[in-house]
Amino acid sequence: MEAAWxxxxxxxxxxxxxxxxxxxxxxxxxxxxxYSDIVGWYEDLLEDIHDDINPFCKVIMFTMTPFKQDSIYWxxxxxxxxxxxxxxxxxxxxxxxxxSNANRADLLGDPDTIDPxxxxxxxxxxxxxxxxxxxxxxxxxxxxx
Numbered sequence: 081m082e083a084a085w086x087x088x089x090x091x092x093x094x095x096x097x098x099x100x101x102x103x104x105x106x107x108x109x110x111x112x113x114x115y116s117d118i119v120g121w122y123e124d125l126l127e128d129i130h131d132d133i134n135p136f137c138k139v140i141m142f143t144m145t146p147f148k149q150d151s152i153y154w155x156x157x158x159x160x161x162x163x164x165x166x167x168x169x170x171x172x173x174x175x176x177x178x179x180s181n182a183n184r185a186d187l188l189g190d191p192d193t194i195d196p197x198x199x200x201x202x203x204x205x206x207x208x209x210x211x212x213x214x215x216x217x218x219x220x221x222x223x224x225x
Contacts, residue, residue: 102142126175
């Protein structure tokens with residue numbers, strides 16, 4: 081965890097009012113990382129944010145967008161891990177002020193894929209898709225204020 085903060089520079093000099101976390105597909109496609117490993121890492125990160133950065137900052141945590149259309153990385157096992165992680169995110173009430181579903185209805189083609197109008201490279205939305213996610217972040221911050 082310390083390496084993550086070191087990448088930011090002098091972490092003891094940083095102050096954040098909001099931290100937005102979106103769990104990434106890279107966590108899921110690393111087959112040597114179990115669900116428990118990933119959850120443990122994020123639990124440590126959330127604790128460190130409040131302990132080391134700002135105990136009063138608001139944390140917004142988003143689920144992963146679907147990636148079934150990415151035939152290179154998608155497998156049933158990875159989908160199972162993603163589904164479990166998204167459920168954990170949405171149920172997380174420890175060290176998280178808002179949990180939000182990045183799988184907004186306006187972004188999805190169906191529950192397992194991003195709408196082709198917002199599809200980027202199979203795993204990521206395109207610019208318009210990211211604009212929808214950005215608006216979701218703005219909406220969530222406004223609810224916290």
